[in-house]
Amino acid sequence: MANLHEFPLLALRGRVVFPNTTMSFDVGRLVSLTAVKLASEKDSRLLVCTQKAQDKEDIDENDLYETGTVVKIRQITRLPGNTIRISVEGLYRARAKQIFKEKESFICVAEEIMPVHGDVALEEAYFRTAKEILKDVTSDNRFAKETLNALERCTDPDEFVNIAANYMQIRVDQKQELLECERTADRLKLCDRYLNYELEISRLERKIGAVVRQNIEKNQKEYYLREQLRAIHSELGDDGEEKDELEQKIKEKGLPPEVEEKALKELSRMSRMQSSSPEYNVLRLYIDWILDLPWKEQTADTELLSDAVKILNEDHYGLEKIKERITEYLAVLKRTDGANAPILCFVGPPGVGKTSIASSIARSLGRKFVRMSLGGVKDEAEIRGHRKTYVGSMPGRIITGMKKAGSVNPVFLLDEVDKISSDLRGDPAGALLEVLDPAQNGTFVDRYIEVPYDLSKVLFVTTANTLDTIPAPLLDRMEIIELGGYTSEEKKEIAKRYLVPKKQAANGLKKEEFSITAGAIDALIDGYTLEAGVRNLERMIDTVCRKAAVKLSDGNAEKVCVTAKNLADLIGAKRYERDGGALTGDEVGAATGLAWTAVGGTTLTIEVSAMHGKGDILLTGKLGDVMKESARAAISYIRSNSESYGIDVSVFESTDIHIHVPEGATPKDGPSAGITMATAILSAFTKKPVKKSVAMTGEITLRGKVLPIGGLKEKALAAYRKGIHDIIIPADNQKDLEEIPEAVRGSINFIPVTEVDTVFKSAIIGI
C-alpha cells in the first residue's frame, strides 16, 4: 500500500486541525503526553484525530474519527501542573488504518489522503463562488485581515478549503466533514455553503448589534437626563441624601436653639452649592464641627469626696498641703457647682508634678482631661480661632480642646500660662481672660464657630514656672498653689513608689527580672540629676530600665540588679558632685549665694576682685538691673563704714571693683543676692576669706539692713542638695521655715539676721 506510515496518535477535543494551518493547544492526558513524547523522540510528527465525544476522558480507538491531519510539532512549552502547550503545523490529511495502544500511547498506521479532482469546470465554478462570497465577508470584518489575504492569494482549492475551514465558526462535526471529504469539488461545495452561512450569521449579528447599541444609547440618554435632573434639584435646594442625613443629625443632636438655627441655615446654604466647590466644603466642615462638639454631653462626677481624695493620694507622694487645698476645692465644687470657684494655678519648677496633679484631679472627679500648652502662643486667633471665610480656617485651641474632651465639663489644663506673649497679632492673654472669667465664659464666642459656646462647666487649671511674667489681670483670677521642689528623701520615695514601677512596666521588665537598690536611687538623685523636680530622675530611671532590657534581651543575664556600684557601668559616670557650684574651700573675694530661678532653687558663687584703678565698678555675668543696684548699694554701705572694717577710705578711689556672677544661674529675684555681694566685696577688700560652709540670701539697704526675700524653701532645698550646713537668712523670713521639710531643717543651721554686719561676722573669717 502506498504512503502508509506509523505515527503516534494524539486525540484532540473540540477542535479539528487542517493542513496548511498552525494551531496551539494544551495537552494534559497521559496518552497524549506520551504520544507527544514519542513523536519528539523521532521526527516530531503525529497524527491528530478529533475525538467524537468531546467530554469523554478515558477513550479507546473507537472514540476517535479515523481521518485526521499529520502535523509537525513546532514548539513545546511546559505549563504548571504536568501540562504542556504544543504548537503544531498541519501537513497533510491522513486516515488511520489501524489504531492500537502501545507504551501508554495510541499508535496508528495511517495513509495519506490525496485530493481527488473530477470535473475541472465545476471545481473552478465553486472556487470562484467561494472567492466571491469571501468579498462580502471581507466587508464584514469576520476574518482577520491576514487570513483574508491568504485566502485571496490562494490558488489551490484544497488549500483554500483548509484555511477557510480552520477559521469558520462551524460545529466540530461540520469541520470533520470538510476534512474527510475526498473530492475537491465536494469540499468546495461544502465550503461555499458554510461560507454563505457565515455571511448570513454575520449579517444577523450586525442587526442584533444595532439593536443592542440602540438600547445602550437609550440608557445613556436616560442617565444624562437623570444627572441633569439632580443638578436642577440641587440648584433648587432640595438635594437628596446628604442634606437629609445632616439635617436629621442636627435635629437629633439637641443643640441650643440658636446653634441649631445657625447650623440649619448653613446647611441650606451648603445644599444650594455644587458639591465640588470650595465653599461647599467649608460649610460641610463647619457643620461637622458643630456636630462633633459636645453641647450637652456631661460626665457624672465621682459621688463621694472620699473616693476622689483616695485617688489624689494614690497618684502622688507627699504634697500634703497641696492635696489638702485640692480636697477643699473639690468639696466646695461639689456644693456650688463650681460657678465662682477660683482657677487653680500650680506654680513651680519643671517636673514637680504640676501637670500630673491636674490630670489626677480629672481622674479623681471622673472627668475627661484635656491639656493645651500656651507656651509661645502669640496670636489671639490661636485661642479664639480664625473666621471661616479664610481658606483652611479652624477653631481656636479652646474649642479644639473641647471637641477632644467630648464632654462639656472636662478638666482643662492650660499649661505654661507664664509663657503666653503678646505682639501685633492681638492679645492672647485678653482672650484667655475671657475664657477664664465666669462672668463671660458662659457665652464664649470662637470666631470660627460664630455661635456662643458655654465653657462655664469646664474646670480650668493652669500651670506656670514663675509668676513674674503672668499678666496681672490673669494672675488676679487665679489661686496660686506653689509646688517648691522635693528633698532628696522625697525624691527617693517618689522614685521607689512611683517612677521605678512606672518605668519598669513601660519597658516591659518583669518583677523577677529587675531590681534597683535604694543606694542606686540615691546615686541617681545626687550624681546624675540636679533639679528641683523629678523629671530628669524619671528620665534617668527610664534609661536604666532600657539598658537593663537590652541586657536581658541579649541573653547576657536572667536578672538585672542595679546597685550604686554597677550604676556607672549601665549609664556612664556621674555628672554632678554634691558640693559642686558652691565654694570648694574658704576663699577670699567669693561668697556662696542662694538664688531662686525658674527651674527651682540653686546656689551661685559671686566673685569680686579689687584691683588698682580709678574707682570704677565693673559688673559682668548674668546680672539683672535690680542686681546691679543691689551691688551699688552694697559698695556704698561698705565704703561708708570702711573704718569699722579697717579699710582706708582712700583705697576706694584708687581701686576698681569687678563683680562677676557666673552664667548658668539667672536669678529671678535679683535683690536677694545683696548680702552675698556685700560679703564678697568686703572679703576682697579685707583679704579675709569667706567660710565655704556658709551660704546666704537677703536683700541689703544702704543703711545695712537685711530685708526678706522669696522662695526660701527652694533655696534651702538647693543648699541641702549641695551639702551646705549654714544658711544666713533675713530674720523676717523665719516664718517661712515651717514650710521647709523636716529632713532639711534637721540638717541645716539657719542663721537669721537683721543687719549685714551680722552676716559679715558669721561668714567672713576674722571679722
Ligand code: ADP
Ligand atoms: P510638671 O508639670 O510640674 O513639669 P509633671 O507633672 O510632668 O511635672 O511631673 C513629672 C513626672 O514626675 C510625672 O511622671 C509625675 O507623675 C512625676 N511626679 C512628680 N511629682 C510626683 C509625686 N509627688 N508623686 C509621684 N509622682 C510624681
